Amino acid sequence: MNNTQVYPVKAFQDNYIWTIHNKTHAVVVDPGESEPVIDFLTSNKLTLAAILVTHHHADHVGGIKNIVSHYDVPVYGPKTETIPPVTQKLGEGDSVQIDSLDLTFKVLDIPGHTAGHIAYFNNQRLFCGDTLFSCGCGRIFEGSPSQMLHSIEKLTNLADSTEVYCTHEYTLSNIRFALTVEPENKNLVDYEKIVKTKLAKEQASLPTSIGLEKSINPFLRYNEPSVIEAARTRSKTPVSNDIEVFATIRAWKDNF
Numbered sequence: 001m002n003n004t005q006v007y008p009v010k011a012f013q014d015n016y017i018w019t020i021h022n023k024t025h026a027v028v029v030d031p032g033e034s035e036p037v038i039d040f041l042t043s044n045k046l047t048l049a050a051i052l053v054t055h056h057h058a059d060h061v062g063g064i065k066n067i068v069s070h071y072d073v074p075v076y077g078p079k080t081e082t083i084p085p086v087t088q089k090l091g092e093g094d095s096v097q098i099d100s101l102d103l104t105f106k107v108l109d110i111p112g113h114t115a116g117h118i119a120y121f122n123n124q125r126l127f128c129g130d131t132l133f134s135c136g137c138g139r140i141f142e143g144s145p146s147q148m149l150h151s152i153e154k155l156t157n158l159a160d161s162t163e164v165y166c167t168h169e170y171t172l173s174n175i176r177f178a179l180t181v182e183p184e185n186k187n188l189v190d191y192e193k194i195v196k197t198k199l200a201k202e203q204a205s206l207p208t209s210i211g212l213e214k215s216i217n218p219f220l221r222y223n224e225p226s227v228i229e230a231a232r233t234r235s236k237t238p239v240s241n242d243i244e245v246f247a248t249i250r251a252w253k254d255n256f
Helices: 035-043 064-070 145-156 171-181 186-200 210-216 225-235 242-254
Strands: 005-011 015-021 025-029 047-052 075-078 088-090 095-098 103-109 118-121 125-127 163-165
Touching: 005 035, 015 035, 035 064, 047 064, 047 095, 103 145, 145 210, 145 242, 171 186, 171 225, 171 242, 186 210, 225 242
Parallel strands: 025 047, 047 075, 075 088, 125 163
Antiparallel strands: 005 015, 015 025, 095 103, 103 118, 118 125
16 A cells, blocks of 8 residues: 545535545545635645546535646546536546556446446545445435446445545434434444544544445445335335335435
């Protein structure tokens, strides 16, 4: 592993602009605001090397225009979404190399939250925007439940040790919903205590990991008997396959 660190620059009410940096350079992910990013770079005497974008929503791209007026850097983003500041369009199988940080990211297509949503993965760290959250997943705005499920399955096929950097501090509210689905899940009960302690200290609950999410996240546990039974009870109709379970849980969360 190289000597980079990841810092959560806070934006809006609950966004994190993940900033990957070494002693001299940085890459920022989904900068919805510019001021906190520029302040962080300036105060730490870091030179911006690139911007990575996962999808087109304003709280992920709103700060780019002002940032690139200060730093002449490439802006990487999804090839099938219209994001004017993007200079390098990417899709499944593409890669991004950042020489100044000795980093190479593999690009994954993960549609569902938006039609062209992508993720960036570099063997240990996953930057997945609004597709996967700790104990949750993104709302399905432009895709279908089957698309979203396929995207989440793609992410859960990564190594259990993979660190997951999602872009919102939704963890505690997601846990409350997950406990409604699986009230007897001891891993979930224990995780709630850990997260409450972190938030009380004004620490980020993130990153999480793929391995942890498999044990607590109902959107990854759609084939567990306890989640299937909860979906059947909620839907009051037969739930006969993984997509129907997933769709039922997602609709339940939308109205939670």
